[in-house]
Amino acid sequence: MASVLPLDPPQRLVRALEAQPDPEVADAARTWLRGLPPLLRRWLEQWDLEAERVVTPGGRSSLVVLVRQADGTPGALKLFAPQEAPAPVRAAREHETLTAWHGLGAVQVLRAAEEEGVLLLERLRCEVSLRSLPEAKATLEAVSVVRRLWVPPPAGHRLETVAAHTADEAAAMRTAVPPDAEPLVAAALEAREAMLAEPAPGPDVLLHGDFRQGAVLAAALPEQRARWLTVGPDPLVGEPAYDLARLVRDRLHDLMASTGSAAATRRRVNKLADSLDVPRERVRQWALYRAVESACRHHASGNGPDAEMLLEFAAWL
Secondary structure (H helix, E strand, O other): OOEOOOOOOOHHHHHHHHOOOOHHHHHHHHHHHHOHHHHHHHHHHHOOOEEEEEOOOOOOOEEEEEEEOOOOOEEEEEEEOOOOOOHHHHHHHHHHHHHHHOOOOEOOEEEEEHHHOEEEEEOEEEEEEHHHOOHHHHHHHHHHHHHHHOOOOOOOOOOOEHHHHHHHHHHHHOOOOOOOOHHHHHHHHHHHHHHHHOOOOOOOEEEOOOOOHHHEEEEOOOOOOOOEEEOOOOOEEEOHHHHHHHHHOOOHHHHHHOOOHHHHHHHHHHHHHHHOOOOHHHHHHHHHHHHHHHHHHHHHOOOHHHHHHHHHHHHHO
16 A cells, blocks of 8 residues: 655754754765665555655654555654654654543543654644634633643653753753853853752653644644644653743744743743743743753754854843
8 A cells, every 4th residue: 555755854853854963863864865765665665655645844754755544544654854863863752741641631642662763643634723723712721631641650751850860951052052151051051040949849751842832733633532632742851941041042033023022921931820820930041041952952953043043032031
């Protein structure tokens, strides 16, 4: 039943892989891109799938192909690309996390070959994310989804903690400070240290790690389970405020273009924190840290405009 469609990897994925700073990872990524047609053919044949189309613009760390199984059930075949963390490791983390969520607020895994960096997921409406909704409605739906994700981490899990994950980031930040951003980088690092020195009340939970409106897609059959489901976790274990920090800067271009951006940002922090009973100050501090950390990464990769935008946002906090 398997067939292979003409394969032209999305440019977003190609650019991300070409920008890998580690020469070994970059070389592995180029090899992976060249070998995509036979790799896709192999999994279509092995799992008896019919390819329909490549999801575009797609993500920056994997190729997703919409497929149909032998019985006609739709699915999404996800092939993880080489990055700093090996594809099998990332596939295993995602599989473990999605399984722990049991489909409550998240896409479900249909089949997995995590040791080879491949997952078959249920089909969602990949062209419809929360970003298609007005901002107020999107925020309301995002809060509803993320609340369901904060469950106890699975026993014996293999996931990083927020403390360990951000320790590696903090070390990298100190070597990639954008021009004139030393005070903001110092403030971000101090915010991280303060959050870790005085842990949040309550137990650590399973975190999405990259939760934002674009990572929440419309369900294909909302009447069966839920209207909106999240995809693409970069899972961690830690406090809920960390997950809200990325959501705070959603639709950043729109926020930058509006009047009263700084006040609007602070209102957004307070609204998200209050909606989920999370301390406002912890959301603010993690939002500051995560924005500056992202700015340092963009600066290191040569993306000056986005780095400057993120630093301006961080200054509002």
